[in-house]
Amino acid sequence: MTHAVDVDVVVIGGGRAGLATGYYLRRQNLDFVILDARPAPGGAWQHTWDSLHLFSPAAYSSLPGRLMPAQDGAEYPDTRHVVQYLTAYEERYALPVQRPVRVKGVHRDGERLRVETDAGVWSGCGWRRAGARRGRAGSPRLRRGAGSGPGRRGIACPAARSTGRGRRE
Numbered sequence: 757m758t759h760a761v762d763v764d765v766v767v768i769g770g771g772r773a774g775l776a777t778g779y780y781l782r783r784q785n786l787d788f789v790i791l792d793a794r795p796a797p798g799g800a801w802q803h804t805w806d807s808l809h810l811f812s813p814a815a816y817s818s819l820p821g822r823l824m825p826a827q828d829g830a831e832y833p834d835t836r837h838v839v840q841y842l843t844a845y846e847e848r849y850a851l852p853v854q855r856p857v858r859v860k861g862v863h864r865d866g867e868r869l870r871v872e873t874d875a876g877v878w879s880g881c882g883w884r885r886a887g888a889r890r891g892r893a894g895s896p897r898l899r900r901g902a903g904s905g906p907g908r909r910g911i912a913c914p915a916a917r918s919t920g921r922g923r924r925e
């Protein structure tokens with residue numbers, strides 16, 4: 757069996773939802789990884805029309821902790837601006853995003869969950885699929901028992917350990 761990298765939580769998807777999840781996991785000093793199938797930051801915004809603009813002003817499109825700056829000359833920021841913001845957000849909070857890593861399956865392994873990918877195996881007490889958009893990258897297959905009960909959402913390990921990493925606000 758392939759050796760697994762142990763963490764507290766595995767977040768699947770490094771788009772907006774995954775980054776926001778990472779922000780809160782970081783605040784709790786949990787050891788986690790964000791696995792993202794795309795080769796670069798931005799999630800779905802990497803692959804959309806150049807002419808697309810947010811339908812909300814920047815300030816209403818912010819992730820926790822950091823306001824999206826206004827874009828010069830545009831009340832509704834464009835795709836490039838959104839990708840720049842998400843890239844900077846990842847860096848600011850030193851979010852541990854691994855790319856490109858495509859999750860193929862999640863299944864229970866005793867009290868932990870094994871997350872199988874095309875780049876190795878991660879093991880966590882909890883996992884979270886982050887991102888609800890069309891599955892261009894494909895949704896991971898959930899093995900029997902992995903999609904419900906402990907670990908489905910949040911942290912379920914009795915002793916989710918603290919990494920002692922410095923908190924970055």
Ligand SMILES: Cc1cc2nc3c(=O)[nH]c(=O)nc-3n(C[C@H](O)[C@H](O)[C@H](O)COP(=O)(O)OP(=O)(O)OC[C@H]3O[C@@H](n4cnc5c(N)ncnc54)[C@H](O)[C@@H]3O)c2cc1C
Pocket residue numbers: 768769770771772773774791792793794798799800801809810811812817857858859860886887888889890891893894895896
């Ligand atoms: C035309 C259009 C316009 C929109 N306009 C707005 C707007 O103005 N404002 C707004 O707030 N929202 C808008 N949205 C919604 C937009 O989808 C979200 O803002 C945002 O991109 C959703 O973020 P997310 O993290 O949920 O998903 P995504 O951005 O899709 O990120 C999911 C990530 O998960 C990864 N992933 C998927 N499967 C796997 C796997 N098996 N293994 C590893 N990684 C995986 C993907 O590669 C991706 O990077 C718009 C959407 C569309 C289609």
